[in-house]
């Protein structure tokens with residue numbers, strides 16, 4: 719089991735949700751979804767688990783727990799850690815979401831959306847695990863893995 723994966727893959731919270739319904743789908747269309755209020759802020763996660771999953775950073779948005787899927791029979795779930803799971807389309811392999819087990823929060827790859835708010839990259843996490851062969855030019859709020867874990871700890875009651 720990886721120790722690098724974090725319970726929260728974004729610093730975005732419901733407070734900056736867009737309240738703008740958005741729709742998306744996988745590459746082949748077997749799975750589609752509607753999210754009631756995705757965050758317009760896109761997060762990049764550079765953790766080693768995300769790198770292994772997608773071959774690079776995960777660029778995704780916080781959809782909260784209010785997301786509905788069609789074609790759910792085509793979704794496979796992989797338990798990537800004790801606290802979270804990752805899903806993909808059985809037909810085309812598109813990554814569909816990272817989901818926290820305890821609250822059902824879905825972090826959805828931004829590239830799946832067909833509409834929605836004006837997304838913009840505004841934060842990067844596990845910046846200390848980012849490979850040296852690229853850097854995003856966007857001005858973002860960056861956090862190391864340790865800082866992410868510290869924030870998660872501080873948010874717990």
Ligand SMILES: [Zn+2]
Pocket residue numbers: 744745746747748749807808809810811812
């Ligand atoms: Zn598909």
Ligand SMILES: [Zn+2]
Pocket residue numbers: 723724727763764765766767768769776844
């Ligand atoms: Zn990650």
